[in-house]
Amino acid sequence: MRNLRTKRWSTLEAIGMATILCAAMLAVAGAVPGIGSLAEVEAGSPSTNPLDYMTVQLGTINGLKGPHLIISGANVHVRSGGGSTTEGACWDTGCSGLGNLIIGYDEDYAGYKRTGIHNLVVGTKHGFRSHGGLVAGSHNQINQPFATVAGGQLNTVSAIWGSIAGGKNNWVNGNGAAILGGRYNNASGAQSTIVGGGGTSLADGNDATGELSSVLGGYRNTASGANAVVGGGRDNAASASYSAVLSGRNNVASGTASSVLGGGGDLAILGNTATGQWATVGGGSRNTASGDQSSVSGGSNNTASGIVSSVTGGSGNTASGNVSAVSGGIGNEASAQTASVCGGGDNTASATGASVCGGSYNQANGEYASVGGGEHNYVSGASASITGGRWNEASGSYASVVGGGYTNNINANKAIGDYSTVVGGRNNKTQGERAAILGGAGNDAAGESATVSGGTNNDALGDSSSVGGGNSRSVSGTDDWRAGELFEDL
Known part of the structure; x- marks a missing residue:
């Protein structure tokens, strides 16, 4: 003894x-x-x-x-006898195949190699080709140093430090990449992550191919840009650095730091796209934010292509000018720098600082021109404005039409002279600079500072002339005036 x-x-x-x-x-x-x-x-x-x-x-x-x-009272060491844990960083046939702790029988499985060293092997039909790894479950493989498959079936880690927590038919090919679960997912980007999701075939899984990219779940999603993220949904892609698609279907974020928050549709053409740097699409379908720092909040078939441009909703709207905005409506366009359309339908703001706030078929084409509403109104003068009405025109600089108009362009009010004003009525025309017509129909203030207070078919043709009202009255001399039956020719 x-x-x-x-x-x-x-x-x-x-x-x-x-x-x-x-x-x-x-x-x-x-x-x-x-x-x-x-x-x-x-x-x-x-x-x-x-x-x-x-x-x-x-x-x-x-x-x-x-x-x-x-x-008890001792450490247990399982060694290959090769003199070190890595045996000179051995791999596959270069390893002795010894020093593994195998719990179970680990039955042979066709094509799987068991040549690694110093691995913890739990379960059945696993392959292990390097060192320092852990493999559990069934039919799983760890093919690089310090790899882990903690469970599941038919999972493969072929990258150093890679890991799969569970699931089935998942692949990790990026160094330090991880898959937590799901099926038919592929994490090939370095330190990329897939949380779960996937489908029933290789074509249906999620892919995290960019460095430090992530797919949190869903079906057939791809994060291919560095640091890109897809939160979930289906058929979404974040392809640029720091890009993100949070949810929805058939959405694409391809601009640097761009994002699509959701929306999209069953077909690829219904998806939203953020292609500009720092561009954002909040939701809806067929929306595009292509300008840098542009945004489309929702709606359908909207486009924000100018730098820092925005479309907040509606359908078929376009903000193509830099810092332009369309707030909603249908078929509106803000095509110049700082131009804006507040709503309505088929309105256009095409000059710098121009705006249309509502109505339909209105145009603000002069710099800082504005249309407040109405229909078929046209402002081409710089800083000119039309408050409302139909078929009105303000072509003089700082000219204005407060309202009125009629059913067609022939009967429209027109403020042609600079600083001129038509307050209302129809078929009134201010041609002189600083001229004014307060209402009525068919009146003309052609002289500078000329005034027609109302009535029908009256003319103030001389400078500083005026007609107080009535019908078919005319003054043509400078400072001439006529009010009712009174007349003065100076």
Whole structure:
């Protein structure tokens, strides 16, 4: 016995002796009631006999059925015998294939190689070709150093530090990449991540191919840009650096730091697209934000192509000028810098700072010109305005038409002279600079500072002339005036 205690034991001898002792203890325990375990060795009591660190306990431990082989007071080392954990960074046939801790039988599976070293292998039909890895579940492979497949089936990690937590038919090919679950997902970008999702075939899975990219879930989504993110949904793609698609279907964020928050549709043509840098599409369908820092909040078939341009909703609207905006409506366009259309339909603001706030078929083509509403109104003068009405025209600089008009352009009010004004009525015309017509129909203020207060078919042709009202009255001299039956020719 003394020689037995001082002998240095090999691992196989120790395991053999432990097996013999376990069988003996089981026999004794069955024959002698009350004998069920051996005492544990105390910590700090060194011994070269491996049996001093092993105990066999029968019965249950914490509800787990015995017998139990317990090793206490010592570290357990499983080594390949190659002199280091990596055996010179070995891979595949260059490794000895030893030093693995295999729990279970790990039955052979066609095409899977088991040539690695120092791996923890749990389950069945796994492949392991390098070192320092963990593989569990069934039919999984770890093909590079320090790789992990914690569970699932038919998962493969072929990159250093790569990991798969579970799922089925998943692949990790990027260094440090990870897949948490799902099926038919592929994380090939370095340190990329797929949380879950996927489909029933290779074509249906999610792909994280960009460095540090992420796909959180969904179906057939792709994050190919560096640091790109797809939150979920279906058939979405974030292809530029720092781009993101949070949800929806058939959406694409291809501009640097661009984003699509949701929306889209069943067909690719119904998806939203953010192609400009820092561009954003909030939702809807067939919307495009192509200008840098542009945005489309929602609606359908809207386009924001100018730098810092925006479309907040509606359908078929376009903001193509830099810092232009369309707030809603249908078929509106803000095509110049800082131009805006507040709503309505088929309105156009095509000059710098021009605006149309509502109505339909209105045009503001002069710089800083404005149309407040109405229909078929046209403003071409700089800083000119039309408040409302129909078929009115303000072509003079700073000219204005407050309202009125009629059913066609022939009967429209026209403020032609600079700083001139038509307050209302129909078919009134101010041709002179600073001329004014307050209402009526068919009146003309052609002289500078000329005025027609109302009535029909009256003319103030001279400079500073005026007609107070009535019908078919005319003054042509400078400072001439006529009011009712009174007339003065200066």
